[in-house]
Amino acid sequence: MAKRRPSGDGMVRRREDGRWEGRIVIGHKESGAPIFRYVSAKTQKELLKKLHQSMEEYRDVDLSENSKLPLGQWLDRWLEEYAAPSVRPSTLEGYRGYVERNIKLHLGDKPVGKLTREDVRRLYRELQKNGRQEYHPEYGYKLSGGTIRRIHGVLHQAMDAAVRENLIAWNPTEGITLPKKKTAPKQILNDAQLERFMEIIQADSVWHDFFYTELTTGLRQGEICGLLWSDFDETHGTLSVRRTLHVQKGGVLVTGETKTGTGKRTITLPPSTAQLLAQRKKQSYSQWIFPNPLRPEQPANPNTVYSHLKTLLKKAGLPSIRFHDLRHTFATHALASGVDAKTLSGILGHTQASFTLDTYTHVTGDMQKRASEIVGGFLEHIMVR
Structure with a gap:
């Protein structure tokens, strides 16, 4: 048997057409045969420069023959073996969507070992211009910077795993300049709007309790839809948040873990x-606190809840806010009423109180203004003595 050639070992030759060609060993097949990377140049000096760059790039790397695997196949494997065991079902569905609709569509046939940083840059530029499969009246076919960033997050994780599996020497998504994320301003119902919304839900015998509970707890949509009566402690007036409800492709309802570790919490109800x-x-x-009105053996469907919210808002003549904005409404009014950030963080299931403050700075700014007026008045009172 021939001696196994070490990775990085190379050779140089001049071809019949006058160009110079070199190759280095970058890995080995299961049989032990070397896997080569070839480079070429017009002159020997230029070739040696390229060859030394490649040697540095593949130093201490021993790629497997799976580096020729098409990127699309690697992404499918990554979803099943790496992502599926570690993320929530809804998150996994989101990953699949980005892989199928965006990444595989453009780069699925590219060998994973030949994916370059320029390939990634070109992909993101194309998605920014023509990433939507259906025309949007506001955005046309463009994808937002935030969506590009999420796609990048998926591809970056998959390529990190490819490095660990010896499919590639380095992650081609590293060092990519990403488009800025434009965050839509949070919307809340002010005092007058909240009063109007409460009037509208008062007349809705089916959904009143659901939306009243939401506005007084700030639960995430999946959390309130997934509540069981076993979560409600009538004696102590508490509610335990233990799960969240997701809608998978095809409308299938699945219960899963809360968004964060601190998402599992017990809150004291008003x-x-x-x-x-x-x-x-x-x-x-x-068994469900808020069951499907037509099929009480099932929980309320988050999609149905969202649609009914839009109906109620339209009937009330209020802005067409998202369901998550009801959570913002609760948090905003809680902070403005004097609830401290640490307590509110626990109610909302945030990991840190600092995140709560960062999320609702528009409220704390007003509170700081009032605080400065109080302190100013206090000091003026002392000064006039």
Whole structure:
């Protein structure tokens, strides 16, 4: 058997056409045969420069023959073996969407070992211009910077795994300049709008309790839809958030873990909400606190909830806010009413109180202004003595 050639070992020759060609060993097949990388140049000096760059690039690297695997096949494998065991079902579905609609469509046939940084840059430029498969009245076929960043996050993770699997020597998504993320301003219902919304839901016998509970707890959409009666402690007036509900492709409902570790939490309900749920429990014949109105053996569908919210807002003549903006509304009014950030962070299931403050700086700024006026008045009182 021939001696196994070490990675980085190379050779140089002049071809019949006058150009210079070199190759280095970058890995080995299962049989032990070397895998080569070839470079060429017009002159020997230019070739040696390229060859030395390649040697540095592949130093201490021993790629497998799977480096010729098409990127699309590697991404499918990465989704099943790496992503699926570690992320929530809804997150995995999002990853699949980015892989199928955006990455594989443009680079799926490219050998994973030949994917370059320029390939990645070209992909992102194309997605920014023509990334949408359907025309959007506001954005046309363009994808937002935020969406490009999420696609990049998926591809970056997959390529990191490819490095660990010895499919590539380095991650080609490193060092890519990404488009800026334009965050849409948070919308909340002000005092007058909130009062109007409460009037509208008061007349809705089916959905009143759901939206009243949401506005007094700030639960995430999947969290409130996934509540069971076993989560409600009537004696102590508390609610335990233990799961979240996701809608998968095809409308299948799946329960999963909360968004973060601190998402599992027990919150003390306002007396009015605790009383409302206690009364509701007496009349309930479902295990779900908020069941599907037509199929009470099933939980409320988040998609149905969202659609009904839009109907209520339109009926009330209010801005067409997102469901998550009800959570913002709760948090904003809580902070403005004097609830401290640490307590609010625990209610919302945020990992850190600093995140709560960063998220709602528009409120804390007003609070700081009022605080400065109080301190100013206090100092003026001292000075006039």
